[in-house]
Amino acid sequence: VGMTPSAGRLRLPSQALVGRSSRAAVGPALAPAPVRPAAHPGLPARIDESRFGEKVRWLMEDDVEKPPEWRVLLLSKTYANKANTVSSVAACLAAVLGLAVGLAKAKAQHARDHFFSVVATEVSWSEAMRKAQGLQGRGLVVRVVPGTSRSTEDAGRFNEPESTAAPSQRTARR
Numbered sequence: 001v002g003m004t005p006s007a008g009r010l011r012l013p014s015q016a017l018v019g020r021s022s023r024a025a026v027g028p029a030l031a032p033a034p035v036r037p038a039a040h041p042g043l044p045a046r047i048d049e050s051r052f053g054e055k056v057r058w059l060m061e062d063d064v065e066k067p068p069e070w071r072v073l074l075l076s077k078t079y080a081n082k083a084n085t086v087s088s089v090a091a092c093l094a095a096v097l098g099l100a101v102g103l104a105k106a107k108a109q110h111a112r113d114h115f116f117s118v119v120a121t122e123v124s125w126s127e128a129m130r131k132a133q134g135l136q137g138r139g140l141v142v143r144v145v146p147g148t149s150r151s152t153e154d155a156g157r158f159n160e161p162e163s164t165a166a167p168s169q170r171t172a173r174r
Contacts, residue, residue, distance in 0.1 A: 067146030070128035072120040074111040077141040086112060089140060093119055096134040121147060 074093070078084050086108045093104035097120055111117035119135075119142070122128040132142045 067148070068123075068150045069147035070122050070125050071118050071145050071147050072122070072128055072132050072135070073116045073143045073145060074107065074119045074135070075141045075143060076111055076113075076115045078139075079112050080141075081139060084139060092135060092138040092140055096138065097131060116143075 074089070078089060086105060089108040089111070090101065090105040093099050093107060094101050097104075099107070099119070107117045107119050111119075120128065120131050122131070125144075128144045132144045135142045
C-alpha cells in the first residue's frame, strides 16, 4: 500500500491498476465446468447383500470332479460379535459337533488367532452343510469348503497325544 503522488490519497494496489487505465476491458469470466466422476468400467460392482449374505453357500461347476471331503471352517469373523467368546464358541462346537471340550476350546482359540479353524470334515456334502447350519444357528460364522485330499484320521488334532483322547474319539471321528 502506498501513496500515489498525483492523487495524494491512499490506494490499494488493485485499485491503482484499475484506476490508471480506463481502456482495459475485462471479458466475462466463465465458471469452470463441474468435474464429473469418470466411470470405472474395470471395477467390479458392489456385492448385493440381499443376494449374498452370510448364509452357507457353495458354488460348484458342473464339470468338476467331486471332492474327496468337505470341511467346515470356523471363521475368526465369529468374534466380531462381542457375545462370542472362546468359551461360548467352544461350547457351541461341543454341543453341535460332539467334540471334546478341550479340543473344542483349542479349535475356537485357533480360529480367533489364525483367521479360521477346521472344525469338521465330512465325506457327505449334505452332512457338512447340516453341521454348518447348526453352528450358524448358534451365531457362529462358518463356511463349507471342499477338501483337496482326504484327511488322515488324526489330522487337525493340534498334536494331541494319543493317550489323552478317548478310544471312541480316535476311531469314530465322522
